[in-house]
Amino acid sequence: MMTAPLLRLESLSKSFGQVTVARDLALSLGQGEALGIVGPNGAGKSSLFAMISGDLRPDAGTVWLDGRDVTGAPPHARTRAGIGRTYQVPRPFSHLTVFENVLVCAHQGAGLHGKQAWSQAMDVLERTGLADLANTAAGRLTLLQRKRLEVARALGTGPRLLLLDEVAGGLTEPEVAELVEVIRRLHADGLGIVWIEHVVHALVKTVARMICLAGGDVVADGEPVAVLADAKVRELYLGGVMEGEES
Numbered sequence: 001m002m003t004a005p006l007l008r009l010e011s012l013s014k015s016f017g018q019v020t021v022a023r024d025l026a027l028s029l030g031q032g033e034a035l036g037i038v039g040p041n042g043a044g045k046s047s048l049f050a051m052i053s054g055d056l057r058p059d060a061g062t063v064w065l066d067g068r069d070v071t072g073a074p075p076h077a078r079t080r081a082g083i084g085r086t087y088q089v090p091r092p093f094s095h096l097t098v099f100e101n102v103l104v105c106a107h108q109g110a111g112l113h114g115k116q117a118w119s120q121a122m123d124v125l126e127r128t129g130l131a132d133l134a135n136t137a138a139g140r141l142t143l144l145q146r147k148r149l150e151v152a153r154a155l156g157t158g159p160r161l162l163l164l165d166e167v168a169g170g171l172t173e174p175e176v177a178e179l180v181e182v183i184r185r186l187h188a189d190g191l192g193i194v195w196i197e198h199v200v201h202a203l204v205k206t207v208a209r210m211i212c213l214a215g216g217d218v219v220a221d222g223e224p225v226a227v228l229a230d231a232k233v234r235e236l237y238l239g240g241v242m243e244g245e246e247s
């Protein structure tokens with residue numbers, strides 16, 4: 001029997017008045033695949049995540065997870081079904097510790113209790129390099145640590161599909177390299193990943209496939225190097241050089 005794709009978007013459409021964020025969009029992601037998404041500001045990238053995670057209802061079209069139609073499912077049901085996401089603006093519980101923040105996600109997102117929730121949270125802290133900061137209040141973290149915590153909170157919900165929204169933004173080059181290592185390991189462990197990122201070179205080091213979104217549609221889809229060399233993609237970026245690509 002053929003395995004269903006991890007994620008399939010079929011004829012997805014969404015507009016806010018005159019602004020179209022998805023235009024009959026189709027996309028399929030295999031089990032354990034890592035996909036990068038680039039595209040100019042306002043291309044509809046975050047809106048796409050919102051439609052996958054259930055924060056935004058498409059006007060038309062279907063979202064399939066593991067062959068199941070989840071289009072009508074609310075966000076918490078999609079989290080239970082295996083979709084974990086980060087947000088561009090992280091909002092951890094700043095008065096809670098790093099461990100407690102992830103524990104809440106294991107409890108609420110994955111429905112785990114007691115020892116199971118504890119061991120899931122500890123495992124996630126190890127995988128994201130936050131174990132030494134387990135007892136630090138989230139409000140005291142540096143930007144890199146906050147970005148790691150955002151990934152950790154998404155992982156706490158026990159996803160099979162992880163949606164990363166610009167987690168490398170604002171970091172120094174060595175910090176980007178550290179984050180890339182964390183994400184590469186998650187992917188190597190079999191997690192399906194979709195990563196929206198303006199820091200293009202971080203994507204190139206992590207994913208084997210990239211798409212470029214513009215005007216609510218996929219304008220290029222393929223190997224990262226080929227997508228970045230695509231004439232349509234280069235035209236979308238002023239000067240033809242994308243942020244971070246030169247390094």
Ligand SMILES: Nc1ncnc2c1ncn2[C@@H]1O[C@H](COP(=O)(O)OP(=O)(O)OP(=O)(O)O)[C@@H](O)[C@H]1O
Pocket residue numbers: 016019021039040041042043044045046047048
């Ligand atoms: N809830 C909303 N109501 C009205 N317009 C919205 C809403 N959400 C997004 N938009 C508009 O839709 C367009 C696409 O936004 P979106 O955040 O999806 O783009 P993006 O590709 O993620 O951009 P960026 O790279 O800047 O994060 C923008 O013009 C935005 O202003």
